[in-house]
């Protein structure tokens with residue numbers, strides 16, 4: 001799960017909260033409307049009519065446009081809270097006997113809606129309950145002060161504590177998510193690199209190649225490079241020295257090309273460079289520069305028979321046509337094969353191969 005999807009989850013939770021809140025307000029006000037006494041003046045119906053009208057309109061809008069920005073929960077909570085307070089005040093005028101129960105029941109109803117729908121939204125909870133609580137306190141005129149204060153304080157204290165606990169756990173989840181995401185990113189990056197040389201491995205190449213091909217721009221060349229007589233180097237200088245030579249050759253290759261070129265350790269002592277957005281003559285120049293840089297490393301190699309007394313490389317180069325990487329690779333491989341046969345420390349371009357030099361497996365020295 002990405003951070004983005006976690007945010008999406010929170011967003012959809014918020015949307016459901018708003019919808020639940022609107023639904024509960026609609027249901028409660030409809031209940032009051034249905035239980036309306038026929039002899040009561042119709043003016044007391046006004047707030048009870050406004051609540052479901054506003055709520056159903058917002059609900060309908062949220063259903064029809066699920067991607068749209070939702071109404072601010074705090075504003076909706078405050079408006080419905082004021083309408084409920086108005087409803088309580090109007091209805092209180094009609095009650096001729098008073099034992100405090102009407103005000104308490106009204107207050108508990110408002111707290112009931114808030115507790116179910118707004119448990120994760122302390123501010124909206126306060127905005128929705130405060131107008132009714134203040135109205136009840138004023139209308140009660142101190143007769144049931146203790147009882148009303150208790151009815152207000154108990155849920156409020158509970159919700160405040162709940163809110164802070166929730167914020168702590170949300171913060172923890174968010175930090176954990178971003179740490180996991182960063183670690184995943186690091187492992188993903190590392191899985192694309194060769195540990196000995198720090199160059200891309202085949203997986204890294206595949207990933208980068210995909211990006212290059214998606215951009216559809218320019219012409220690209222595949223350059224396949226192989227260290228000459230490396231088996232003899234290993235056999236005579238040891239595997240550890242062989243590793244060192246590989247690492248140094250990798251640096252030389254990386255230094256010789258441009259930052260936009262993709263340098264890969266393609267096999268043991270074989271490298272692949274994808275020269276991007278380049279024409280044939282520049283591609284050849286870059287390949288030649290690699291050959292020279294490797295030679296300039298002056299890594300002694302007495303067993304590089306008939307080539308040089310230092311480590312050298314041979315390379316085959318081929319253009320990437322029609323995004324067909326496999327074909328370009330096969331052509332570069334063919335050119336490399338011929339370059340090896342022509343004496344090594346050589347760069348050969350695929351379209352310059354002499355016809356007679358069609359490679360045969362037995363030709364490899």
Ligand SMILES: Nc1nc2c(ncn2[C@@H]2O[C@H](COP(=O)(O)OP(=O)(O)OP(=O)(O)O)[C@@H](O)[C@H]2O)c(=O)[nH]1
Nearest residue numbers: 226227228229230231232234239242243268269340
């Ligand atoms: N030190 C070291 N050697 C490696 C590594 N990977 C492959 N090699 C060696 O590279 C050598 C490749 O030898 P070959 O494929 O026979 O080719 P070559 O001797 O370079 O001969 P040509 O390519 O024909 O010039 C083998 O001896 C492998 O053991 C590595 O990571 N470290």
